[in-house]
Amino acid sequence: MxxxxxxxxxxxxxxxxxxxxxxxxxxxxxxxxxxxxxxxxxxxxxxxxxxxxxxxxxxxxxxxxxxxxxxxxxxxxxxxxxxxxxxxxxxxxxxxxxxxxxxxxxxxxxxxxxxxxxxxxxxxxxxxxxxxxxxxxxxxxxxxxxxxxxxxxxxxxxxxxxxxxxxxxxxxxxxxxxxxxxxxxxxxxxxxxxxxxxxLFEIPKPIRNQGIGVDQLPEKVRNSTVLTGNNLGRLGNLEALPTQESIDRIAALPKIKELLESSMDTVKIHKLAQQWLDENRTEEALALLCIQ
Ligand SMILES: Cc1cc2nc3c(=O)[nH]c(=O)nc-3n(C[C@H](O)[C@H](O)[C@H](O)COP(=O)(O)O)c2cc1C
Known part of the structure; x- marks a missing residue:
C-alpha cells in the first residue's frame, strides 16, 4: 500500500x-x-x-x-x-x-x-x-x-x-x-x-569508466531471488561481461566444480556470488553467475 x-x-x-x-x-x-x-x-x-x-x-x-x-x-x-x-x-x-x-x-x-x-x-x-x-x-x-x-x-x-x-x-x-x-x-x-x-562505506566508481548496466546482465541474474538491487548495481557497474575464458576458469575451480556436479542449484550459486560481491570479487562473481 x-x-x-x-x-x-x-x-x-x-x-x-x-x-x-x-x-x-x-x-x-x-x-x-x-x-x-x-x-x-x-x-x-x-x-x-x-x-x-x-x-x-x-x-x-x-x-x-x-x-x-x-x-x-x-x-x-x-x-x-x-x-x-x-x-x-x-x-x-x-x-x-x-x-x-x-x-x-x-x-x-x-x-x-x-x-x-x-x-x-x-x-x-x-x-x-x-x-x-x-x-x-x-x-x-x-x-x-x-x-x-x-x-x-x-x-x-x-x-x-x-x-x-x-x-x-x-x-x-x-x-x-x-x-x-x-x-x-x-x-x-x-x-x-x-x-x-x-x-561509512565505499562504492568503487572510477569516473572515466562506463558500466554495462543492469539491463545487460543475463536474465537469470536480473531475476534472481537471491541477489539484491545493490548486488545488481555493483555487477552493472562492471565495464564488460566476462569472457568465456574467465567463465571457464571459475567453472574449473574445485569448489565450483563440486557445486556444479552435485546440483546446478541456482540459489546456492547466487548465494556464493553474493558472498564474493561482499568480498569485492565482482568480476569473479559475474563469471560465476554466467556459467551455463
Ligand atoms: C540542525 C538544525 C538545522 C536547522 N536548519 C534550519 C534550516 O535549514 N532553515 C531554517 O530556517 N531553520 C533551521 N533551523 C532552525 C534555526 O537554526 C533557528 O531558527 C535559528 O535559531 C535561527 O536563528 P536566527 O534567527 O538567530 O538566525 C535548524 C535548526 C537545527 C538545530
Missing part, C-alpha cells in the same frame, strides 16, 4: 514532517553572520549544500517563521552585511550546535550562549567557529526570497572566499579524512545521523 499526499490537502506542519524525514540526511551549515552594528549571530541550517565548484557556491536557506512569517536574524544580517562563515559541524560539536539554534533575541551572540570560540576571519567580518573541523569564509552574492508567506525559504548564495581546515582532520596525503571528520547530518524530527565507523 502506498500513502499518497497532496500538499494542498495536508497542513504545513504535516507536509514539513514528511518531507524533512524523507529528504535526509542533510548536511548542516553553521552560519556565522553580523548585522550592520557588528553584532554576531550563529545559527545552524540544514537546508544547505554546495551547488557549484566554478564558481564555488554554497546555498543555505533560513526560512520565514512558520508561525508568524518573521525573518531569521541570519537572513536579516546577510541583507545588512553580505558575508557569512559556514562552519562544518561534527559530532563533538553537536549538542552545542543544537543549543545555538535557540531563538534568542536579535543581537544575542550564540557563540557566547553555546560556548564556542570566536576566531576572527581574514576576508569577512563574521568570525568563524574555532571548534569546527572546516570553516569557510564566504561573500553573499545573491539572496533569493521564494515568497513572503510563513515557512517560505530564502536562498542565500554564498561564494567561497577562504577555507580553513583543522589539520587534525587530514590524512597522510593531506586530504580530509572522512572517518576522522565524524560529520553529522540532520534527519526528520529530533533525529541526527553520525558519519563514522560502520555507517
Amino acid at each position: 502506498i500513502k499518497t499526499i497532496d500538499p494542498n490537502k495536508v497542513s504545513q506542519q504535516e507536509l514539513h514532517a514528511y518531507l524533512l524525514s524523507a529528504v535526509a540526511p542533510r548536511p548542516i551549515c553553521f552560519a556565522s553572520t553580523v548585522d550592520k552594528d557588528g553584532n554576531v549571530n550563529l545559527s545552524p541550517y540544514s537546508y544547505f549544500n554546495i551547488f557549484s565548484i566554478n564558481p564555488p557556491i554554497m546555498i543555505f536557506s533560513p526560512n520565514r517563521s512558520g508561525r508568524d512569517g518573521s525573518m531569521k536574524h541570519s537572513h536579516q544580517n546577510v541583507l545588512e552585511v553580505p558575508e557569512v562563515v559556514i562552519n562544518i559541524v561534527n559530532y563533538p560539536m553537536v549538542e552545542q550546535m543544537s543549543l545555538a539554534s535557540t531563538s534568542y533575541d536579535k543581537g544575542v551572540n550564540e557563540f557566547v550562549k553555546a560556548g564556542f570560540t570566536e576566531v576572527p576571519s581574514e576576508k569577512v567580518k563574521p568570525p568563524r567557529v574555532g571548534e569546527a573541523p572546516v570553516a569557510i569564509e564566504c561573500s553573499v552574492t545573491e539572496v533569493i526570497e521564494l515568497a513572503d508567506t510563513p515557512g517560505a525559504g530564502n536562498l542565500i548564495l554564498a561564494k567561497v572566499e577562504l577555507v580553513h581546515i583543522n589539520e587534525a582532520y587530514l590524512d597522510k596525503d593531506a586530504q580530509l579524512d572522512t572517518q576522522k571528520l565524524d560529520l553529522v547530518g540532520r534527519m526528520g524530527g529530533n533525529w541526527y545521523t553520525r558519519s563514522s565507523g560502520t555507517s
Whole structure:
C-alpha cells in the first residue's frame, strides 16, 4: 500500500514532517553572520549544500517563521552585511550546535550562549567557529526570497572566499579524512545521523569508466531471488561481461566444480556470488553467475 499526499490537502506542519524525514540526511551549515552594528549571530541550517565548484557556491536557506512569517536574524544580517562563515559541524560539536539554534533575541551572540570560540576571519567580518573541523569564509552574492508567506525559504548564495581546515582532520596525503571528520547530518524530527565507523562505506566508481548496466546482465541474474538491487548495481557497474575464458576458469575451480556436479542449484550459486560481491570479487562473481 502506498500513502499518497497532496500538499494542498495536508497542513504545513504535516507536509514539513514528511518531507524533512524523507529528504535526509542533510548536511548542516553553521552560519556565522553580523548585522550592520557588528553584532554576531550563529545559527545552524540544514537546508544547505554546495551547488557549484566554478564558481564555488554554497546555498543555505533560513526560512520565514512558520508561525508568524518573521525573518531569521541570519537572513536579516546577510541583507545588512553580505558575508557569512559556514562552519562544518561534527559530532563533538553537536549538542552545542543544537543549543545555538535557540531563538534568542536579535543581537544575542550564540557563540557566547553555546560556548564556542570566536576566531576572527581574514576576508569577512563574521568570525568563524574555532571548534569546527572546516570553516569557510564566504561573500553573499545573491539572496533569493521564494515568497513572503510563513515557512517560505530564502536562498542565500554564498561564494567561497577562504577555507580553513583543522589539520587534525587530514590524512597522510593531506586530504580530509572522512572517518576522522565524524560529520553529522540532520534527519526528520529530533533525529541526527553520525558519519563514522560502520555507517561509512565505499562504492568503487572510477569516473572515466562506463558500466554495462543492469539491463545487460543475463536474465537469470536480473531475476534472481537471491541477489539484491545493490548486488545488481555493483555487477552493472562492471565495464564488460566476462569472457568465456574467465567463465571457464571459475567453472574449473574445485569448489565450483563440486557445486556444479552435485546440483546446478541456482540459489546456492547466487548465494556464493553474493558472498564474493561482499568480498569485492565482482568480476569473479559475474563469471560465476554466467556459467551455463
Ligand atoms: C540542525 C538544525 C538545522 C536547522 N536548519 C534550519 C534550516 O535549514 N532553515 C531554517 O530556517 N531553520 C533551521 N533551523 C532552525 C534555526 O537554526 C533557528 O531558527 C535559528 O535559531 C535561527 O536563528 P536566527 O534567527 O538567530 O538566525 C535548524 C535548526 C537545527 C538545530
